[in-house]
Amino acid sequence: xxxxxxxxxxxxxxxxxxxxxxxxxxxxxxxxxxxxxxxxxxxxxxxxxxxxxxxxxxxxxxxxxxxxxxxxxxxxxxxxxxxxxxxxxxxxxxxxxxxxxxx
Numbered sequence: 001x002x003x004x005x006x007x008x009x010x011x012x013x014x015x016x017x018x019x020x021x022x023x024x025x026x027x028x029x030x031x032x033x034x035x036x037x038x039x040x041x042x043x044x045x046x047x048x049x050x051x052x053x054x055x056x057x058x059x060x061x062x063x064x065x066x067x068x069x070x071x072x073x074x075x076x077x078x079x080x081x082x083x084x085x086x087x088x089x090x091x092x093x094x095x096x097x098x099x100x101x102x103x
Contacts (some may be wrong), residue, residue, distance in 0.1 A: 001050075001053060005073075027059050027100050028056055029053075035050050036052075078092060
């Protein structure tokens with residue numbers, strides 16, 4: 001996750017391992033300590049923190065249960081694309097995570 005250096009509340013939450021922020025807003029497992037790296041020369045024009053987190057996939061999927069039920073045709077299509085590999089579903093969950101964090 002990229003965090004603008006001006007977002008001090010989020011940076012503070014990461015440093016302090018704020019359980020509420022981790023589970024409800026970042027959908028992350030606080031069991032593993034996040035890794036932070038300051039990137040000063042980015043194409044974004046500003047310095048940003050690169051924060052590596054461990055996604056709580058169960059929490060993310062549960063948050064989208066109603067949406068996924070209403071989009072059953074998507075799940076059936078992913079099942080066909082998967083061909084027993086799990087690749088399509090392993091792509092879907094990070095996309096759901098990104099949508100959840102953007103909220």
